[in-house]
Each structure stands twice: as structure tokens, then as C-alpha cells.
Amino acid sequence: MAKPPERGRKRVRAVVEGRVVVDTLAPVLVWEWPFYPTYHLPVADVDLDGLPDGAIRRLTLEVEGEPVDVVRIDWDAMDQWFEEDEPVAVHARDPYVRxxxxxxxxxxxxxxxxxxxxxxxxxxxxxxxxxxxxxxxxxxxxxxxxxxxxxxxxxxxxxxxxxxxxxxxxxxxxxxxxxxxxxxxxxxxxxxxxxxxxxxxxxxxxxxxxxxxxxxxxxxxxxx
Incomplete structure (x- = not known):
């Protein structure tokens, strides 16, 4: 059974062409497949005008009993992702992996x-x-x-x-x-x-x- 979406606890940022287009303290973790999560970002924390065409999808998720408007961004459309101040590659880290x-x-x-x-x-x-x-x-x-x-x-x-x-x-x-x-x-x-x-x-x-x-x-x- 798939895990329900949950609120992440890390600051997440994304940069494209030298611009910070994502900066959030409230990322949503969504397990689109079992092995690691995908970040869905609150709309208010995303610079939609700075994102490449076709790189995003907007949707509303129920997160811990509350509706949240989020943006899903293709990982590879960004030049660099950060969790706190450290770069992260490939995909979001799973908080349950050790x-x-x-x-x-x-x-x-x-x-x-x-x-x-x-x-x-x-x-x-x-x-x-x-x-x-x-x-x-x-x-x-x-x-x-x-x-x-x-x-x-x-x-x-x-x-x-x-x-x-x-x-x-x-x-x-x-x-x-x-x-x-x-x-x-x-x-x-x-x-x-x-x-x-x-x-x-x-x-x-x-x-x-x-x-x-x-x-x-x-x-x-x-x-x-």
C-alpha cells in the first residue's frame, strides 16, 4: 500500500539558470513509487514565471487531513536542488532510509x-x-x-x-x-x-x- 503524502522537515530550494525558483520550508513528500519520494512544493513558494515550459504540474493534495495546493517540478529541469544548504542529486532523499x-x-x-x-x-x-x-x-x-x-x-x-x-x-x-x-x-x-x-x-x-x-x-x- 502506497504511503500517503506527508510534510517534509527540510528547507528545499531549486536553482535554474542562476535563479532560485523554489524556496520552501514546507515541502510535501509524495511516494509516486515505493523506493524514494518526490518533492511537491507549495505554490506560494515557487516562482512559476522562472520555470521552464512543460516542467511543472499543479495539483491539490490532501496532506495530513488538509488540502494543499502544490507544484510538482521535473527534477532534471532544475540545474541544482538543495536540502538545507547541501546539494542533492538524482532525487529527494528518503527520510526513512539509513x-x-x-x-x-x-x-x-x-x-x-x-x-x-x-x-x-x-x-x-x-x-x-x-x-x-x-x-x-x-x-x-x-x-x-x-x-x-x-x-x-x-x-x-x-x-x-x-x-x-x-x-x-x-x-x-x-x-x-x-x-x-x-x-x-x-x-x-x-x-x-x-x-x-x-x-x-x-x-x-x-x-x-x-x-x-x-x-x-x-x-x-x-x-x-
Whole structure:
């Protein structure tokens, strides 16, 4: 069952072509899909004349028992969004998502088509709401000779900007974008800086010698 709209508690601003066109202390969070909210902004806090054509939709929502006239703005139509004074990318942050990055001594083995790509007893495990644990490994514990830089880049509002490696096996088989790294993560994810994360949905993973079932997630692209 979809969550009802609710009032956000952050100051939200948006800028386009150097102009602040949204500045509100009363954003409305609307879960148009289950995984993260969309900001709907009170009409009074939006400069409608400064918005690109076709980028907005006006509607009335019932929020906590009261009708509220709001504007929904296409996220990508803005040059930059801010929550308080910090820029936010991709989408509004979900207030119910938590990230914990914990040092661990679990034995992590990663294999692709029977070839061991990583073997570490010093992972950092990143726990993120509604996602399987992600294992971030020290680079010396990864077969860097089998990694090939990728042009893929992704963005996360909780972790920052990730760059990717593909895996090229000794027989020449290439598996695209199996590992990624956050070289300069956001402050709440600093513990994973410079570590290599693995896309566990696409590899064979053993934890403490026990083979793991590949998780299934709602993400169909890398960067989770």
C-alpha cells in the first residue's frame, strides 16, 4: 500500500539558470513509487514565471487531513536542488532510509565464472535500507589485473558519484560494470572512500566459506 503524502522537515530550494525558483520550508513528500519520494512544493513558494515550459504540474493534495495546493517540478529541469544548504542529486532523499558502513572481519570471496576476483578479510559492509548488504573491499584484495576502467558513472543522493570497472577474465570474456568505487563520497559515507564494491547480483559470493544466493533487487542499473 502506497504511503500517503506527508510534510517534509527540510528547507528545499531549486536553482535554474542562476535563479532560485523554489524556496520552501514546507515541502510535501509524495511516494509516486515505493523506493524514494518526490518533492511537491507549495505554490506560494515557487516562482512559476522562472520555470521552464512543460516542467511543472499543479495539483491539490490532501496532506495530513488538509488540502494543499502544490507544484510538482521535473527534477532534471532544475540545474541544482538543495536540502538545507547541501546539494542533492538524482532525487529527494528518503527520510526513512539509513546507511551504516561497518568495518568487518568476515571472509569475502568473489568469483566470476569460477575465477576468484577478490578475497578479503577486511571488508567494510554498507547496510542501506531496503537493499542487501554491499561489501566494499580494499583494492589490494581485488584482482586489479582483471579490472578494466569503464565509462559508466552513477550518482546516489546518499553516497555520491561512483565510477566503475568491468571484469575481463583470462579467456577474454568481459563482464561490464561489476565493481564500483566512490572516490570522494558524501560525508555520511566516508568509510567507503576508495574501496571497491561488488555487484553481488551478478557474481558468486562466499561469506566465511558459505556460498550465498544472489540477491534480487529493484535496481536494474549499477550504482546501488
Amino acid at each position: 546507511i551504516d558502513a561497518l568495518a568487518s572481519s568476515r571472509h569475502v570471496e568473489v568469483a566470476v565464472d569460477g575465477v576468484v576476483i577478490a578475497d578479503s578479510t577486511h571488508p567494510t559492509v554498507l547496510f542501506e535500507t531496503r537493499l542487501p548488504p554491499r561489501f566494499y573491499l580494499p583494492l589490494p584484495d581485488v584482482r586489479l589485473d582483471l579490472l578494466r576502467p569503464s565509462d559508466t558513472v552513477s550518482h546516489c543522493p546518499y553516497k555520491g558519484t561512483a565510477t566503475y570497472w568491468s571484469v575481463e577474465l583470462p579467456d577474454g570474456t568481459r563482464h561490464p560494470d561489476l565493481f564500483w568505487t566512490y572516490r570522494a563520497p558524501l560525508p555520511e559515507s566516508q568509510k567507503v572512500a576508495g574501496l571497491a564494491a561488488v555487484w553481488t547480483e551478478k557474481v558468486d559470493l562466499r561469506l566465511d566459506g558459505v556460498a550465498q544466493t544472489r540477491p534480487r533487487t529493484h535496481f536494474e542499473v549499477p550504482g546501488t
